[in-house]
Amino acid sequence: MKRFDEPILVTRPYLPDLETFKAGCEEIWRNRWLTNNGPMLKRFEGRLAESLGVPESNISLFVNGTLALELGFYALGLSGAEVVTTPFTFVATSHALKRIGATPVFADVDPETLCLSPEAAEKAITPRTKAIVPVHVYGHPCDVDGFARLGEKYGVKIVYDAAHAFGAGLQSHGDMSMYSFHPTKLFHSCEGGLLVFRDESLRERLAELRNFAIKGELSCVDVGTNAKMNELQALMGLECLKAMPGILASRAEIHAAYREAFAGRADVKFLDPRSFPSSGAAGFSPNYAYCPVLFKDLETRERVYAELKEKCNVFTRRYFYPLLTDFAPYEYAKGSCPVAEDAARRVLTLPTYYGLSAADAKAIAENVLEVLDSHGVRHETI
Ligand code: T4K
Numbered sequence: 438m439k440r441f442d443e444p445i446l447v448t449r450p451y452l453p454d455l456e457t458f459k460a461g462c463e464e465i466w467r468n469r470w471l472t473n474n475g476p477m478l479k480r481f482e483g484r485l486a487e488s489l490g491v492p493e494s495n496i497s498l499f500v501n502g503t504l505a506l507e508l509g510f511y512a513l514g515l516s517g518a519e520v521v522t523t524p525f526t527f528v529a530t531s532h533a534l535k536r537i538g539a540t541p542v543f544a545d546v547d548p549e550t551l552c553l554s555p556e557a558a559e560k561a562i563t564p565r566t567k568a569i570v571p572v573h574v575y576g577h578p579c580d581v582d583g584f585a586r587l588g589e590k591y592g593v594k595i596v597y598d599a600a601h602a603f604g605a606g607l608q609s610h611g612d613m614s615m616y617s618f619h620p621t622k623l624f625h626s627c628e629g630g631l632l633v634f635r636d637e638s639l640r641e642r643l644a645e646l647r648n649f650a651i652k653g654e655l656s657c658v659d660v661g662t663n664a665k666m667n668e669l670q671a672l673m674g675l676e677c678l679k680a681m682p683g684i685l686a687s688r689a690e691i692h693a694a695y696r697e698a699f700a701g702r703a704d705v706k707f708l709d710p711r712s713f714p715s716s717g718a719a720g721f722s723p724n725y726a727y728c729p730v731l732f733k734d735l736e737t738r739e740r741v742y743a744e745l746k747e748k749c750n751v752f753t754r755r756y757f758y759p760l761l762t763d764f765a766p767y768e769y770a771k772g773s774c775p776v777a778e779d780a781a782r783r784v785l786t787l788p789t790y791y792g793l794s795a796a797d798a799k800a801i802a803e804n805v806l807e808v809l810d811s812h813g814v815r816h817e818t819i
Contacts (some may be wrong), residue, residue, distance in 0.1 A: 451618035453676035502617030505630030518567035555583030576726030626674030698802030
């Protein structure tokens with residue numbers, strides 16, 4: 438088995454050229470403007486709108502993805518409502534709902550994409566449901582047409598947690614989408630979150646809410662919060678945005694290296710977003726944000742996770758395990774989503790980041806296969 442000299446982590450942030458970044462800092466120093474809707478932020482919003490192909494009136498930036506979600510849900514009037522969502526995600530999705538006083542109602546995922554299933558979501562709709570929050574998990578496309586139909590049929594909002602989906606071309610779907618710009622994402626602004634929304638009247642409302650809901654010096658119109666992106670974050674975002682084509686190309690190479698190494702192995706299910714029926718979604722182009730694999734069972738997954746760490750210096754992650762419904766705030770729904778529960782016990786996300794070579798990805802995949810072979814699970818089909 439190949440042991441790497443330096444630890445290989447599941448992800449590593451892209452960093453722009455330091456000298457270019459310093460030049461941007463000099464501009465910030467000259468401006469003496471550090472946050473509160475500064476010029477870097479405005480420039481970043483402009484470039485993002487351009488790169489996403491949406492008007493600036495339909496986007497809004499925040500200090501992080503979680504607060505972007507929270508304020509997006511609040512602005513859509515979801516407080517006090519039931520919201521159908523997936524348990525196969527990071528806790529931020531349902532925390533943001535809970536924190537505005539909405540009740541997450543969990544429905545199961547599609548066994549192929551691991552995204553919320555529209556059929557399961559429909560069964561969870563009640564007269565108190567005001568929205569559905571599917572997650573483009575790993576950057577893989579949800580069944581956006583299925584959710585659009587549910588939105589129309591039941592008059593509920595469709596809000597995508599698209600935290601993983603920046604660069605995947607899915608921004609035209611739903612009433613709103615949230616992109617996380619955390620450094621563990623393929624694109625980042627140190628921390629950051631972006632909302633893209635259909636109703637442009639939300640832009641002003643969100644600008645208020647992210648700035649305490651104060652208006653001018655003399656009035657405060659609601660219970661807002663401080664969720665403003667600062668100028669250094671915006672600068673980081675601007676510099677990383679320039680590198681997006683290279684970042685996407687490098688991830689496609691890494692994904693291809695894993696895909697080839699696992700081809701023909703019945704005991705490893707490597708998720709390939711290009712093969713999903715939902716990959717026909719308008720605008721979709723894979724961003725390979727994560728490289729998830731599924732094994733036969735929990736025991737096999739745990740063995741691969743431990744041996745990669747101990748013998749190879751490779752630190753994979755079990756995104757998303759435990760399932761949200763195993764966590765204290767959501768235990769009320771424990772056991773209600775068997776497909777998601779099964780996936781959470783079998784999934785492992787492999788290292789994927791700009792700078793990881795295809796040769797290293799191949800070596801990591803070969804290590805995975807060696808662990809499987811050494812424990813005699815080679816011929817078991819999952
Ligand atoms: N919705 C979904 C579906 C999400 O996945 C997330 C965030 C959100 C909403 C909320 O968006 P934000 O509010 O975060 O913008 C990480 C991230 O903190 C979190 O952003 C992300 N999802 C989640 C999936 O993963 P951890 O606890 O796994 O992060 P951590 O610190 O263990 O880092 C992961 C790996 O990255 C480590 O191996 C170390 C490496 N790393 C990390 C950082 C921060 C670096 O090499 N450099 C770094 O700067 O949660």
